[in-house]
Amino acid sequence: MSIIEVKNLKKSFGDLEVLKDISTEVNEQEVVCVIGPSGSGKSTFLRCLNKLEEITDGHVIVNGHDITDPKININKIRQEVGMVFQHFNLFPHKSVLENITLAPMKVKSVNKQAAREKALELLDKVGLKEKADSYPGELSGGQKQRVAIARALAMEPKVMLFDEPTSALDPEMIGEVLEVMKQLAKEGMTMVVVTHEMGFAREVGDRVIFMDGGFIVEEKEPEQLFGNPENERTKAFLGKVL
Amino acid sequence: MDLIMDSLPLLWEGLKLTAYITVLGLFFGFIIGLITALFRLSPIAPLKWLAIWFINIVRGTPFLVQLFFIYFGLNSLSWISLSPINAGILGISINAGAYIAEIIRAGIQSIDKGQTEAARTLGLSSAQTMRYIILPQALRRMLPTFVNQAIISLKDTSLLSVIGIAELTQRGQIVVSATYEAFKIWTVVGIMYFILIYLLTQLGNYVERRYELR
Ligand SMILES: Nc1ncnc2c1ncn2[C@@H]1O[C@H](COP(=O)(O)OP(=O)(O)OP(=O)(O)O)[C@@H](O)[C@H]1O
Numbered sequence: 328m329s330i331i332e333v334k335n336l337k338k339s340f341g342d343l344e345v346l347k348d349i350s351t352e353v354n355e356q357e358v359v360c361v362i363g364p365s366g367s368g369k370s371t372f373l374r375c376l377n378k379l380e381e382i383t384d385g386h387v388i389v390n391g392h393d394i395t396d397p398k399i400n401i402n403k404i405r406q407e408v409g410m411v412f413q414h415f416n417l418f419p420h421k422s423v424l425e426n427i428t429l430a431p432m433k434v435k436s437v438n439k440q441a442a443r444e445k446a447l448e449l450l451d452k453v454g455l456k457e458k459a460d461s462y463p464g465e466l467s468g469g470q471k472q473r474v475a476i477a478r479a480l481a482m483e484p485k486v487m488l489f490d491e492p493t494s495a496l497d498p499e500m501i502g503e504v505l506e507v508m509k510q511l512a513k514e515g516m517t518m519v520v521v522t523h524e525m526g527f528a529r530e531v532g533d534r535v536i537f538m539d540g541g542f543i544v545e546e547k548e549p550e551q552l553f554g555n556p557e558n559e560r561t562k563a564f565l566g567k568v569l
Numbered sequence: 570m571d572l573i574m575d576s577l578p579l580l581w582e583g584l585k586l587t588a589y590i591t592v593l594g595l596f597f598g599f600i601i602g603l604i605t606a607l608f609r610l611s612p613i614a615p616l617k618w619l620a621i622w623f624i625n626i627v628r629g630t631p632f633l634v635q636l637f638f639i640y641f642g643l644n645s646l647s648w649i650s651l652s653p654i655n656a657g658i659l660g661i662s663i664n665a666g667a668y669i670a671e672i673i674r675a676g677i678q679s680i681d682k683g684q685t686e687a688a689r690t691l692g693l694s695s696a697q698t699m700r701y702i703i704l705p706q707a708l709r710r711m712l713p714t715f716v717n718q719a720i721i722s723l724k725d726t727s728l729l730s731v732i733g734i735a736e737l738t739q740r741g742q743i744v745v746s747a748t749y750e751a752f753k754i755w756t757v758v759g760i761m762y763f764i765l766i767y768l769l770t771q772l773g774n775y776v777e778r779r780y781e782l783r
C-alpha cells in the first residue's frame with residue numbers, strides 16, 4: 328500500500344520551474360533514497376510532500392489525503408509525516424527532553440508523564456538518554472541530529488522525510504546518525520531520504536530516485552541504478568560521485 | 570544641606586510617581602507593542618495596515634504633541650474624561666507601544682526560518698509555533714533593546730510635568746521655586762533619575778543572564 332503518492336507534481340518559484348513533472352509513490356515500509364546534483368530540486372520535492380512548499384500543480388496524496396486540497400487540515404497530516412533537516416532545527420531555548428515532548432503534549436494532548444517516558448525511551452534508542460536535560464547548544468552535531476530524529480519519532484509518524492541529514496556534520500559524526508537511520512529502516516519505518524551518502528542509499532535503500540533538472544530521470548533498485556545506470560545523465564552523475 | 574534634606578520627602582514622592590507611571594506605561598506599552606507586532610506580521614491586510622499606520626503616526630509625531638492630543642484633545646470630547654495621571658500613563662503606553670512593536674517585530678524576524686519549519690512539521694499550528702517557539706526566543710533576543718526603550722520611556726515621563734503631574738521633574742520645579750536653590754535641587758533630581766535608570770539597567774542585565782540561551 329502506498330503511503331505517499333505523487334501525481335504530476337509541479338513546483339515553481341516565480342518564473343523558475345523547479346519541479347517539472349514528478350510522479351512516484353512511496354510504499355509502506357519502503358526506504359526511498361533521492362540523489363542528484365545540487366539544485367536539481369531534491370529538497371523542494373521533499374518539502375512538497377508535507378506542504379512546507381506550496382504545490383503549484385499536480386497532486387500529493389499522503390495516507391489517502393490529497394494535501395493539495397485547500398480544505399485539508401495540514402496540521403493533522405503533518406503529525407503523520409516526520410521530517411529531519413540538514414541543520415537540525417532543534418529549539419535552542421528548550422532542553423533535549425522538552426524538544427521531544429513539546430509536540431506530543433501540545434498537538435496530541437499527551438500528558439506530561441507519558442510524553443516524558445516516551446521521550447526517554449526514544450533518547451535511549453538514539454543513544455542519548457544521559458543528554459535529556461542538556462540544551463541543544465551543548466551537543467555535538469551528530470548528537471543534535473539524533474535528538475532531531477527522536478523529536479520527529481515522538482509524534483509516531485507513518486513516514487519520515489530526511490533532507491541531507493548528514494551533510495552538515497563533521498565526517499566522524501556521520502556514522503552515528505546513519506546508524507540510527509539504518510536501525511529505523513530495519514524496524515520497518517517508511518522513509519524518504521535525500522542524501523549524498525551513496526553507500527547508505529546502496530545498502531539501506533529499497534529504491535533510489537535520481538533527479539536532475541526538476542525531473543525524475545531514473546528510479547530503480549539500488550543495485551541496478553548504481554551497477555547498471557541507463558540514462559547518460561545518471562551515468563555522468565554517478566561517475567562524479569562514486 | 571538642611572534645605573536638601575527638607576526637600577527630599579517631596580522629591581521622593583515625585584520619584585515614586587515617576588516609577589509608577591513608567592512601570593504601568595511599559596506594561597501596557599508592552600501589550601500594545603506585542604499586539605501591534607503580531608498585527609504587523611499578520612497576513613490579514615487590514616490588521617497589517619492598521620499596525621503600520623499606528624506605528625508611523627506615533628513615530629512621526631513628537632511625544633509632547635501626542636500627550637497634548639490625549640490630555641487636551643481627547644478630554645475636550647464630552648464622553649471622555651481622563652485624569653492627568655491616566656492621560657500620562659496612556660501617552661507613555663501608546664508611545665512606547667509603537668516602538669516596542671518594532672522591536673518585537675525585528676526580534677521575531679530575526680529567528681531562523683528553520684525554527685518555524687521544524688515546529689510546523691511537527692504539527693504545531695502557526696499560533697502555537699509563535700507562542701512556544703518563536704516568541705520565547707525573540708523576546709530573549711530583544712531584551713537589550715527593550716531595556717533601551719524602557720529608559721527612553723522613563724525619561725519621557727519628565728515631560729508629563731507639563732500637564733501638571735507631580736512626578737519627579739514637576740516636584741523639582743516646585744521645590745526650586747520655593748527655595749531658589751536651582752543648582753542643588755536639579756543635581757539631586759538628576760541623581761535620582763540616574764539611580765532609577767541604573768537600577769533598570771541592572772534588572773535588564775539580571776534577566777538577560779537568567780534567560781540566556783544555552
Ligand atoms: N524558496 C525558494 N525561492 C526561490 N528559488 C528556490 C527556493 N528554494 C529553492 N529554490 C531553487 O530551486 C532549485 C532547486 O532547489 P533545491 O533546494 O530543491 O535543490 P536540491 O536538489 O535540494 O539542491 P542541494 O543538493 O544543493 O540541496 C534551485 O535552483 C534553487 O535555487
Ligand SMILES: [Mg+2]
Binds near residue numbers: 369
Ligand atoms: Mg537540498
